[in-house]
Amino acid sequence: MKLRFYHVDAFAEKLFSGNPAGVCPLDKWLSDDLLKAIAMENNLSETAFFVKEAEGYHIRWLTPGGLEVNLCGHATLATSHVLFNHEGFTGDEIQYISRSGILKVRKNEDRLTLNFPVDEYERVKTPAELAIALNIQPRECYRGKNDYMVVFEKEEDLKKLKPNFTGLNMSEAVGVICTAKGNSVDYVSRYLIPTGTINEDPATGSAHTTLTPYWSGVLNKKEMTCVQLSERKGYFRCVNLGDRIEISGKARTYLKGEINIEENDTH
Amino acid sequence: MKLKLYRVDAFTDKLFSGNPTAVCPLDKWLTDDLMRTIAAENCLSATAFYIKEGDNFHIRWFTPTLELDLNGNATLATAHVLVNHLGYSGTEINFNSRSGMLKVKKQDDKFTINFPADEYERVKNPAELSIALSARPMECYRGKADYMLVYGSEQEIVNLKPNFRTMAMVDSRGIIVTAPGSQTDFVSRFFAPHSGINEDYVTGSAHATLVPYWAQKLGKVNMSAMQLSSRKGYLNCTFIGERVELSGKAVTYLVGEIETE
Numbered sequence: 001m002k003l004r005f006y007h008v009d010a011f012a013e014k015l016f017s018g019n020p021a022g023v024c025p026l027d028k029w030l031s032d033d034l035l036k037a038i039a040m041e042n043n044l045s046e047t048a049f050f051v052k053e054a055e056g057y058h059i060r061w062l063t064p065g066g067l068e069v070n071l072c073g074h075a076t077l078a079t080s081h082v083l084f085n086h087e088g089f090t091g092d093e094i095q096y097i098s099r100s101g102i103l104k105v106r107k108n109e110d111r112l113t114l115n116f117p118v119d120e121y122e123r124v125k126t127p128a129e130l131a132i133a134l135n136i137q138p139r140e141c142y143r144g145k146n147d148y149m150v151v152f153e154k155e156e157d158l159k160k161l162k163p164n165f166t167g168l169n170m171s172e173a174v175g176v177i178c179t180a181k182g183n184s185v186d187y188v189s190r191y192l193i194p195t196g197t198i199n200e201d202p203a204t205g206s207a208h209t210t211l212t213p214y215w216s217g218v219l220n221k222k223e224m225t226c227v228q229l230s231e232r233k234g235y236f237r238c239v240n241l242g243d244r245i246e247i248s249g250k251a252r253t254y255l256k257g258e259i260n261i262e263e264n265d266t267h
Numbered sequence: 268m269k270l271k272l273y274r275v276d277a278f279t280d281k282l283f284s285g286n287p288t289a290v291c292p293l294d295k296w297l298t299d300d301l302m303r304t305i306a307a308e309n310c311l312s313a314t315a316f317y318i319k320e321g322d323n324f325h326i327r328w329f330t331p332t333l334e335l336d337l338n339g340n341a342t343l344a345t346a347h348v349l350v351n352h353l354g355y356s357g358t359e360i361n362f363n364s365r366s367g368m369l370k371v372k373k374q375d376d377k378f379t380i381n382f383p384a385d386e387y388e389r390v391k392n393p394a395e396l397s398i399a400l401s402a403r404p405m406e407c408y409r410g411k412a413d414y415m416l417v418y419g420s421e422q423e424i425v426n427l428k429p430n431f432r433t434m435a436m437v438d439s440r441g442i443i444v445t446a447p448g449s450q451t452d453f454v455s456r457f458f459a460p461h462s463g464i465n466e467d468y469v470t471g472s473a474h475a476t477l478v479p480y481w482a483q484k485l486g487k488v489n490m491s492a493m494q495l496s497s498r499k500g501y502l503n504c505t506f507i508g509e510r511v512e513l514s515g516k517a518v519t520y521l522v523g524e525i526e527t528e
Contacts, residue, residue, distance in 0.1 A: 005521060007308075015528050016304050037283045041274075041520055043310040064310075254308055255272060257523020265282040 022047035056095030073205020081251035186224035203234020315341035339471020347517035469500025482506035
């Protein structure tokens, strides 16, 4: 069986930036074992699989470790890029059915916009392990549903930040969002994953569910631009809509290809 | 610029096992920086790039961060691509490389690579290694690049759960662990936390140390070997004095075209 396969950089202004995702259009669902094997083989964070259904596209996301996740913004952006640019989707809005319910992605020229519910977060004391792991101390620390968010004085602090991941081995939080006011954009960020096999994510859509409401309040702005200061860099535009946010970005296709598998090919 | 790209599993005849590698045929060399960038984008331990030079090929290997002196997996994968996708019809392929001329021989659906054998000596097991590995080896050797620890049974190798943080303190490229196999002549695993890879899937270069050791131990020149990583690798090995021959199969996962701007 031959399957079409795309490798797309999401939240990227140019090729080799943003967050790479695999996108694999399917006519019908393959076994979970086979989806897992393909995602592991791709070794990209993440691979999205989708099947066209009556109400929209059913989308599922798997990590390079073969785990299915509830929501993945950058792979959804990548999938939309593939549908609009390679798979002949002609509308302006794509509706996805996912583990996290209905997701809609709108196209506006070459920008794609995702719509997410905002995170709920509260001010906390910086946890001691986190303070030890960071070589520069944050000004404020917040705790969202999944992540910590630490706020620094200035963009330069974020660039100089060299976390000691051995010390950052905390199991309770998914990630640590580091942020500061930007010099040429509204705000900048980095996303550290202390417990992951990859310690820093290049471009993290979901982090903006916490970042956007925070910076919207601080800067008194509804629409903001943001750069994620990872090595690859991620580029976002975010709009605060109250209980939801819009995250938009561009995507670039790196690879178009065909994979050749058999139903019984699994690990 | 558009380029062809292949993703190939090396040292296996089963998809989703062996060592995943990428192969990128070129008409002329790209900048080193672009080749490293492509290797990083591929998210694989090695991407091979090659150009044709007369009757031979010039091959270079990149990891996401640097250029390698030698990589057996990606060389086998490149030979597989030349023969199975690009119409190469000879039975021997000559690759000019940073490590000199490498000859890959094709026999049926197997490819054979030829390496210099490693030199190694018996040493005391370093203290950090004893701590990092729960089970005590019977013997410990030091080769040019790696330590090699010999255990009594395949099951002991399967059961090893190293503490990679402690192991990373040992100053060597990697740690080979090996034992006699139950279905193959010997089995192995390769840990390289010091080099940033906790466990490699299939390690051609480790067999430069393994093959002379087991040839002497078992009194055999031709041996079958299995690397017991999560993906498993299968190698046929021959000891020919100062060199070793490794042969294996490869499977194509993806055929595609990449954009490089």
